[in-house]
Amino acid sequence: MEKLFPKMQIINENGEWNDETYRGEITEELTKELYTKMLRSRLFDRKGVNLQRQGRIGTYVPFEGQEASQIGSAMAMGEGDWMFPTYRDHAATMTFGHSLKTLFLYWKGRQEGCIPPEGKNIFPPAVPIASQLLHATGAAWAEKLKGTDRASIVYFGDGATSEGDFHEGLNFASVFNAPVVFFNQNNGFAISVPIEKQMKSKTIAQKAVAYEMEGVRLDGNDVFAVYFHTRTAVERARKGEGPTLIEAVTWRYGAHTTADDPSKYRNQEESVNRRETTDPILRLERFMKNENMWDEKWAADLQESLTLEIEAAVKEMEEAQAPHYNDVFDHVFAENPWPIESQKEAYAHSRGDR
Amino acid sequence: MTTAVDTKKLTMVQAVTDGMRVMMKEHENVIVLGEDVGQNGGVFRATDGLVAEFGENRVIDTPLAESGIIGTSIGLAINGFKPIAEMQFLGFIYPAFNQIMTHASRIRARTLGHFTVPMVIRAPFGAGVRAPEIHSDSVEALFTGMPGMKVVVPSNPYDAKGMLVSAIEDPDPVLFLEPMRCYRSTKMDVPEGKYNVPLGKAARLQEGNDVTIFAYGAMIEVVMKAAKTAEEKGIKCDVIDLRTLYPLDKEMIAESVQKTGRAVIVHEAPGTGGLGETIISLINDTSFLYMKAPIERVTGFDTPVPMFALEDHYLPSADRVVQAIEKVTQF
Numbered sequence: 050m051e052k053l054f055p056k057m058q059i060i061n062e063n064g065e066w067n068d069e070t071y072r073g074e075i076t077e078e079l080t081k082e083l084y085t086k087m088l089r090s091r092l093f094d095r096k097g098v099n100l101q102r103q104g105r106i107g108t109y110v111p112f113e114g115q116e117a118s119q120i121g122s123a124m125a126m127g128e129g130d131w132m133f134p135t136y137r138d139h140a141a142t143m144t145f146g147h148s149l150k151t152l153f154l155y156w157k158g159r160q161e162g163c164i165p166p167e168g169k170n171i172f173p174p175a176v177p178i179a180s181q182l183l184h185a186t187g188a189a190w191a192e193k194l195k196g197t198d199r200a201s202i203v204y205f206g207d208g209a210t211s212e213g214d215f216h217e218g219l220n221f222a223s224v225f226n227a228p229v230v231f232f233n234q235n236n237g238f239a240i241s242v243p244i245e246k247q248m249k250s251k252t253i254a255q256k257a258v259a260y261e262m263e264g265v266r267l268d269g270n271d272v273f274a275v276y277f278h279t280r281t282a283v284e285r286a287r288k289g290e291g292p293t294l295i296e297a298v299t300w301r302y303g304a305h306t307t308a309d310d311p312s313k314y315r316n317q318e319e320s321v322n323r324r325e326t327t328d329p330i331l332r333l334e335r336f337m338k339n340e341n342m343w344d345e346k347w348a349a350d351l352q353e354s355l356t357l358e359i360e361a362a363v364k365e366m367e368e369a370q371a372p373h374y375n376d377v378f379d380h381v382f383a384e385n386p387w388p389i390e391s392q393k394e395a396y397a398h399s400r401g402d403r
Numbered sequence: 404m405t406t407a408v409d410t411k412k413l414t415m416v417q418a419v420t421d422g423m424r425v426m427m428k429e430h431e432n433v434i435v436l437g438e439d440v441g442q443n444g445g446v447f448r449a450t451d452g453l454v455a456e457f458g459e460n461r462v463i464d465t466p467l468a469e470s471g472i473i474g475t476s477i478g479l480a481i482n483g484f485k486p487i488a489e490m491q492f493l494g495f496i497y498p499a500f501n502q503i504m505t506h507a508s509r510i511r512a513r514t515l516g517h518f519t520v521p522m523v524i525r526a527p528f529g530a531g532v533r534a535p536e537i538h539s540d541s542v543e544a545l546f547t548g549m550p551g552m553k554v555v556v557p558s559n560p561y562d563a564k565g566m567l568v569s570a571i572e573d574p575d576p577v578l579f580l581e582p583m584r585c586y587r588s589t590k591m592d593v594p595e596g597k598y599n600v601p602l603g604k605a606a607r608l609q610e611g612n613d614v615t616i617f618a619y620g621a622m623i624e625v626v627m628k629a630a631k632t633a634e635e636k637g638i639k640c641d642v643i644d645l646r647t648l649y650p651l652d653k654e655m656i657a658e659s660v661q662k663t664g665r666a667v668i669v670h671e672a673p674g675t676g677g678l679g680e681t682i683i684s685l686i687n688d689t690s691f692l693y694m695k696a697p698i699e700r701v702t703g704f705d706t707p708v709p710m711f712a713l714e715d716h717y718l719p720s721a722d723r724v725v726q727a728i729e730k731v732t733q734f
Contacts, residue, residue, distance in 0.1 A: 131482070163514045172481070173513050177505045183471055184506070187478015194434075194460060195483065213498070217471035224466055380512045381551050383519070383574040386603065386650035 054254040054266040056298055059273035062327055064335025071277050077342045083124070083272045084337065087116040087330050089355045090140035093149060096359050097156060101307040105367070106156040110136045111303040114270075117329030118234045118297040120144050121275025122202060125283050129170065131201040133185040136174040138204045147171055149362035150369075157366055160376060179209040182218025182231060189227040189286070200228040200286040208239025210256065211247055219294065223260035228286030230279060231294045234269060240305040241314035257294035269297030270329040300327065410592040415585045418560035418593050419449050419525070422567030423487060425597045427457050430485060433571060436463040437472055437489030446491055447527055447586055473499040473524065477506050480520045485571060493528035493580065494540035507576045508551030523570045524578050529621045529671055530718055531584045533711045540708055541672035546578045547649040547681070554648040555602055556580040558623040560591040562646060565600030573602060582621035605652035607659070611639030614665040614728055617656065617682055619645040622669045622719060629724035638732050648678055656682060657689035664695035665731040669719050674702040696734035699727040
């Protein structure tokens with residue numbers, strides 16, 4: 050199966066060409082844009098972990114190491130398309146339009162963190178595993194019924210493939226030829242359980258065969274491979290040629306969440322080694338150096354401006370007005386039914402508010 | 404002056420079909436999806452003829468997967484459609500529970516109203532039709548206890564159509580429960596075209612001053628029979644068809660028990676955690692000092708619904724309801 054679904058790569062770990070098909074499109078401008086977005090998300094992620102350690106936000110879910118998978122795929126989506134993330138996909142959602150402030154607010158326990166900017170179809174992070182595959186299929190199916198060429202992308206991890214909704218999502222999308230890209234980030238672990246205990250299959254991409262669907266396996270740390278192959282899948286969806294299952298093989302360096310300790314279930318040496326070898330940002334830096342696109346001053350300025358942007362977002366998050374308890378009550382239904390209204394009144398009364 | 408309204412004699416299941424047809428004609432975004440709802444017209448024929456009239460893009464035979472039906476309906480609903488999802492039986496809804504509990508019912512709250520899930524889940528339910536195992540569950544309380552869901556149960560053809568129209572027009576998810584025992588038990592004059600029976604409003608089926616009987620769905624026939632027997636014994640019952648289980652019609656419940664001071668609550672779902680407990684607490688909150696006797700409940704037992712050889716023992720009977728009426732009046 051690994052032979053049938055080879056891990057597609059455009060540049061290798063040393064930043065050298067492996068597949069020159071897209072060479073004409075890999076301009077300095079595109080490369081710098083991808084590098085900028087990856088660095089931005091990494092700095093955001095490190096800030097998220099630090100804010101949690103300092104008690105300034107709640108539990109945080111880090112994605113460091115998965116930047117190429119998320120950014121390459123999100124870059125392939127267009128205006129009016131739909132995105133269905135999990136709780137680990139901020140690099141994707143910030144690339145597709147979420148503000149950094151909103152993402153920080155989510156981890157500060159604020160409902161506002163679930164709301165996308167106007168005109169951006171970004172669903173709130175799915176917390177139950179794999180349930181979002183069906184939402185993506187339904188939203189894409191709606192676009193098909195409306196006769197548009199818009200598509201959905203849905204993110205999920207290797208553990209999600211064990212859930213029933215994984216099967217139901219792929220099967221419905223296949224039966225109704227819905228324009229969906231099922232974007233799997235195979236980072237090797239579902240919290241602590243390694244993929245060998247999750248499935249006997251050698252790849253996740255091969256599961257597409259059961260649905261008469263295109264299955265693609267990628268080096269998820271090669272941002273070019275992710276971007277171009279996801280773009281092909283999106284184009285196929287737009288043309289009515291159906292859904293695609295993409296497996297982006299990647300690695301998360303850190304914990305599942307800030308509430309667990311990865312050294313309990315895996316040797317963190319490997320994460321240390323991978324930072325030196327397969328890291329997606331380092332790889333792009335090597336590529337840029339090889340291609341004479343690298344400029345130390347540009348890189349230093351970028352680091353500085355992104356740091357400032359993130360600090361500004363943290364400030365905005367921390368200065369956001371505290372939510373009013375009315376938000377607990379007022380959005381369950383379009384109109385409050387009497388039980389909620391009377392509970393709201395009683396609560397206000399208990400606080401001496403009326 | 405009266406306006407003549409054309410009516411048709413319809414069974415409840417035909418009234419349900421008519422409600423969907425009327426709304427599908429009026430709104431292009433209303434679609435029906437579920438198992439066997441297309442060519443076959445549903446296992447109870449509730450969607451009979453709809454695929455011929457509206458085509459396969461609007462009346463959709465889905466793969467056999469309840470979570471898939473509800474999950475994709477959520478995606479359709481957030482993106483402009485009004486899905487009417489059919490669960491073949493309420494007892495088969497459990498695989499979809501996660502989708503309803505963690506997504507359909509709370510997307511509006513999670514996003515402070517940015518995303519909403521206007522959809523109707525239709526499900527035949529209840530015992531008494533000699534159905535196979537698992538087909539006869541009454542688990543409405545799983546959903547009345549689920550924040551963000553409305554739960555409604557018509558007991559006759561007129562209400563079924565009018566409440567289905569209201570459920571389809573509702574901006575939030577509505578679980579529309581259809582008592583199988585009522586599907587073909589009576590025919591009734593049902594207006595052609597569109598009309599609404601509002602959600603959240605109970606109906607008084609019989610006026611009386613001695614004791615209030617609260618029931619819904621298939622239990623209405625049972626309590627009406629019991630009320631007749633009670634009347635022969637000189638006890639006049641106020642019979643209330645609750646119709647909407649969340650949110651309950653607080654005004655009518657309070658008004659009736661404040662008049663009678665006595666109540667019997669009847670449902671075929673298990674007693675513990677059932678609607679009866681919610682109604683008792685509502686009476687406690689609104690009408691404690693009016694009550695002349697402890698409230699009686701006649702319900703299904705805290706047991707799985709048995710196979711049908713035993714289901715008549717499980718289901719509340721008119722006899723048990725009469726005994727409860729006598730108990731509260733003689734207290």
